[in-house]
Amino acid sequence: MKKKNPILRTRLPTLPPAARSRVALGLTAAAALGRFELQQCGDCGTVQYPPREACQNCLSTKIFWKPQPGEAELLASTVLHHSNDLFFRERLPWRLGLARLACGPTVVAHLHAGVQNAPARIRVTARLDRAGQAVLVGLPDKENVNMAEDRQLREFSCDPKHRKVLVTDGKSSLGQALVKALAAAGADLIWVGHAEPWKRFPGFDELQKLPQVTLVPLDVTDSRNVRELAAEVGAKVDILVSNAEIHRTHGIASRQGVETARAEMDVNYFGLLRLAQEFGPAMRARGADGLASAVAWVNLLSIYALANFPPHGTFSASKAAAQSLAQCLRAEMRPAGVRVVNVFPGPIDDEWNQLLAPPKLAPAALASAIVSALREGVEDLYPGDVAQEWLERWRDNPKALERELSS
Amino acid sequence: MSALASFTKELLSGKIRVIDLTQTLSPEFPHISLPPEMGQAWPFRIEEVSRYDERGPAWYWNNFSCGEHTGTHFDAPVHWISGKDLPQNATDSIPPERFVGPASVLNCSDEAKKDADFLLTVDWIKSWERKHGRIPPKAWVLMRTDWSKRSDPAAYQNYDETGQHTPGPDADAVKFLVEERDLLGFGTESIGTDAGQAQHLRPPYPCHYFMHGAGRYGLQCLANLDQLPPTGAVVIAAPLKIRNGSGSPLRAIALVET
Numbered sequence: 001m002k003k004k005n006p007i008l009r010t011r012l013p014t015l016p017p018a019a020r021s022r023v024a025l026g027l028t029a030a031a032a033l034g035r036f037e038l039q040q041c042g043d044c045g046t047v048q049y050p051p052r053e054a055c056q057n058c059l060s061t062k063i064f065w066k067p068q069p070g071e072a073e074l075l076a077s078t079v080l081h082h083s084n085d086l087f088f089r090e091r092l093p094w095r096l097g098l099a100r101l102a103c104g105p106t107v108v109a110h111l112h113a114g115v116q117n118a119p120a121r122i123r124v125t126a127r128l129d130r131a132g133q134a135v136l137v138g139l140p141d142k143e144n145v146n147m148a149e150d151r152q153l154r155e156f157s158c159d160p161k162h163r164k165v166l167v168t169d170g171k172s173s174l175g176q177a178l179v180k181a182l183a184a185a186g187a188d189l190i191w192v193g194h195a196e197p198w199k200r201f202p203g204f205d206e207l208q209k210l211p212q213v214t215l216v217p218l219d220v221t222d223s224r225n226v227r228e229l230a231a232e233v234g235a236k237v238d239i240l241v242s243n244a245e246i247h248r249t250h251g252i253a254s255r256q257g258v259e260t261a262r263a264e265m266d267v268n269y270f271g272l273l274r275l276a277q278e279f280g281p282a283m284r285a286r287g288a289d290g291l292a293s294a295v296a297w298v299n300l301l302s303i304y305a306l307a308n309f310p311p312h313g314t315f316s317a318s319k320a321a322a323q324s325l326a327q328c329l330r331a332e333m334r335p336a337g338v339r340v341v342n343v344f345p346g347p348i349d350d351e352w353n354q355l356l357a358p359p360k361l362a363p364a365a366l367a368s369a370i371v372s373a374l375r376e377g378v379e380d381l382y383p384g385d386v387a388q389e390w391l392e393r394w395r396d397n398p399k400a401l402e403r404e405l406s407s
Numbered sequence: 408m409s410a411l412a413s414f415t416k417e418l419l420s421g422k423i424r425v426i427d428l429t430q431t432l433s434p435e436f437p438h439i440s441l442p443p444e445m446g447q448a449w450p451f452r453i454e455e456v457s458r459y460d461e462r463g464p465a466w467y468w469n470n471f472s473c474g475e476h477t478g479t480h481f482d483a484p485v486h487w488i489s490g491k492d493l494p495q496n497a498t499d500s501i502p503p504e505r506f507v508g509p510a511s512v513l514n515c516s517d518e519a520k521k522d523a524d525f526l527l528t529v530d531w532i533k534s535w536e537r538k539h540g541r542i543p544p545k546a547w548v549l550m551r552t553d554w555s556k557r558s559d560p561a562a563y564q565n566y567d568e569t570g571q572h573t574p575g576p577d578a579d580a581v582k583f584l585v586e587e588r589d590l591l592g593f594g595t596e597s598i599g600t601d602a603g604q605a606q607h608l609r610p611p612y613p614c615h616y617f618m619h620g621a622g623r624y625g626l627q628c629l630a631n632l633d634q635l636p637p638t639g640a641v642v643i644a645a646p647l648k649i650r651n652g653s654g655s656p657l658r659a660i661a662l663v664e665t
Contacts, residue, residue: 197561224434
């Protein structure tokens with residue numbers, strides 16, 4: 001990719017129109033999980049669009065958000081050459097189309113460059129835009145659509161291709177899998193943090209051999225270390241992956257004192273706070289810095305952030321705190337169009353989950369799910385069967401899940 | 408002239424010099440690492456409270472945190488199980504005169520350079536005494552290895568897959584210094600008074616076990632021992648007065664005559 005011309009002013013981030021009604025946020029809620037849902041009438045079955053309070057066919061108020069297939073026929077397409085909206089004005093020309101979904105409604109969608117002119121079979125899905133709100137996009141009706149190279153679709157994704165990434169911990173098995181997955185996904189440069197540099201970790205040499213990788217000493221409990229690294233490379237980081245964590249397997253009664261819990265909090269919560277304070281401002285300033293702008297901030301949380309898993313009780317609490325802070329970070333990064341991706345894995349197959357029976361998430365599988373989430377613009381990632389099951393149980397009845405986890 | 412008056416006169420004249428034996432407290436300086444499932448000592452950390460800004464307009468200050476055994480630090484007898492029931496065994500109860508004593512500096516730097524696992528033996532100490540005289544009672548015995556010159560944390564810690572490799576005394580040498588020489592305490596330049604592989608000695612960690620069991624003290628992460636004469640220096644090593652403290656970071660200094 002062409003290098004940036006440093007004598008030109010870096011463009012300030014602008015956002016596409018962000019206002020949505022409360023009911024329309026249902027589309028966003030599903031798109032944040034990577035799902036395409038539209039409202040469907042519980043009485044007559046009509047699929048609705050745009051989102052509304054009552055069925056457009058029978059006026060029933062029993063309408064529910066349901067996953068929908070995206071098959072559609074493109075009826076017409078057009079190219080926008082003028083817009084008074086600042087975001088689109090800077091990105092003209094912009095291609096849009098009118099598509100009739102097989103499930104009923106006709107919708108306006110942003111079009112991938114690979115979509116032929118009408119009439120054509122396409123696939124419509126919902127994506128989060130730079131404002132963090134769901135919009136509809138039309139993709140070619142085939143597998144493996146290249147989003148990274150599509151000028152318009154790249155605005156909706158956070159593809160690591162051509163981008164510079166900081167992975168805060170390269171010592172864990174997940175950290176190493178992440179670095180390899182990001183390198184394979186075409187990241188230009190990957191800074192890999194490692195705390196306590198005197199402890200050589202397995203896989204160190206292998207990481208060092210990757211041409212994209214630069215190892216940097218980084219201990220997220222050391223404010224000055226975080227500040228200095230941000231000063232050195234913060235203005236170049238397009239994607240920050242906050243994956244440093246301490247995970248100990250204690251509830252309240254199984255460990256005397258607060259030191260273990262404090263260590264978890266210091267890395268899992270305060271570590272995120274330190275990173276956000278030091279790296280956040282530079283990333284916010286680069287939200288529209290050309291095709292390789294700052295785009296995403298990934299937080300490794302845990303499914304235990306939703307509901308406490310008492311055998312790992314203090315770890316759960318630290319992840320719940322981190323999730324709350326990540327919501328604050330999301331609000332602060334959104335004006336710059338930088339997406340905060342929260343990852344809620346179930347047990348990872350690592351040393352701290354040794355005594356948990358499978359299924360456990362393989363680090364490589366989790367790494368690849370994170371890369372996919374970046375590509376597909378997912379904001380809340382629940383990777384793997386355990387996380388998906390917990391999510392559904394939690395959405396269905398949080399109190400029941402609390403009781404189930406504590407028995 | 409009184410002893411103290413002549414002391415201060417010689418201090419001003421430069422005949423007595425003060426040598427700093429302390430490493431700078433900083434987040435990067437290595438800290439003791441235990442197996443991850445065990446309780447861990449805090450490394451040194453520092454957070455700014457204000458710096459002439461809206462958090463405090465005319466003043467700069469920090470909060471710092473660390474474990475009792477961080478940076479250049481003092482080990483009190485209560486640190487080890489063998490010293491737990493002794494009288495005057497903690498940082499607040501040790502009589503202050505014990506913090507000051509003559510120093511015998513055993514230069515093992517050549518040996519440590521050749522062998523990171525070098526163990527100081529009774530024979531080695533006796534051969535040193537043949538050259539420099541018998542170690543006096545109530546002396547700080549300081550094992551010079553030049554380990555403090557390893558400014559790279561990885562080289563300082565010197566870990567491999569079998570753990571840490573740093574020099575220290577063997578079990579008999581510690582017993583000899585306690586029983587035959589009645590020392591005040593033992594000091595090293597590396598991260599512990601015991602060798603890096605001392606968990607495999609009998610007993611494990613003999614310097615901690617015998618030294619603290621006999622009510623003696625430890626100093627570690629010392630620096631600038633190469634600036635001390637083998638004999639004749641006076642070391643002042645006073646820990647913070649922490650109630651029932653097991654140790655404390657400190658500013659260790661030595662007085663030497665030029």
